[in-house]
């Protein structure tokens with residue numbers, strides 16, 4: 001994926017940082033800025049953006065697999081941090097995921113941002129980040145799609161989920177199932193849940209990916225996690241981050257104002273380059289509309305549009 005020059009450079013940088021260490025409080029701040037600057041320079045991908053063929057593939061099939069996208073050092077830091085998060089959760093400490101430095105930075109990871117800009121255009125906003133460690137025996141997730149729209153009526157704008165498999169996928173714990181080209185079939189999010197995690201005609205199983213892999217999925221693509229035996233020795237470290245294309249308002253994720261304010265404050269926008277990701281104005285509160293919509297959700301809703309009336 002990455003050219004040799006970039007890999008070598010990231011090894012040198014990590015040695016440089018290790019020699020310094022994070023140190024005390026004021027030093028920690030300086031250290032963080034330095035990590036930031038170094039990451040920024042390392043992650044400037046030049047020859048590695050999405051090819052025309054990949055773009056076409058994504059828009060047609062609804063997904064794009066990026067094997068081993070995250071370099072080994074960063075991947076190891078993410079795994080360590082996700083383990084910390086699990087310990088916090090076990091102690092009922094549910095701090096925001098953007099407050100974890102490595103996972104926070106993943107929300108604006110330049111190699112991914114470049115690809116998303118090629119696929120969605122220059123502007124989109126983060127909807128949410130979720131982190132989970134799926135242990136052996138995990139029950140999986142039935143077929144569903146995650147496109148945010150209320151009610152589900154069209155696919156005029158793009159929303160994507162980026163799935164990160166930090167330990168890769170190896171056929172244990174859970175396989176990812178996708179149904180290529182299903183992103184344009186308009187159905188409620190759980191409308192196909194009765195299919196469980198069975199194969200569907202044309203569906204694919206993703207069960208063999210190297211560590212640090214990412215998959216960009218059109219959020220409306222039908223997908224599932226099929227439970228698999230094994231994995232007692234290697235849990236499934238999983239992060240998903242979703243983004244909504246500018247142009248329409250999208251249903252908000254709970255607490256988005258606070259999450260975005262924090263992201264901007266700690267610099268996840270990388271000196272302003274990606275502040276647009278943390279823009280709460282791209283979203284609306286769905287709950288406020290629920291009652292009114294339930295009352296009017298009768299017959300063919302298009303008849304209720306301005307000028308037609310019922």
Ligand SMILES: O=C(O)CCC(=O)C(=O)O
Pocket residue numbers: 141146161163174175176223224225238240
């Ligand atoms: O675990 C997976 O591979 C997919 C999980 C999923 O459906 C999601 O995060 O939206």
Ligand SMILES: [Fe+2]
Pocket residue numbers: 144145146223
């Ligand atoms: Fe999903």
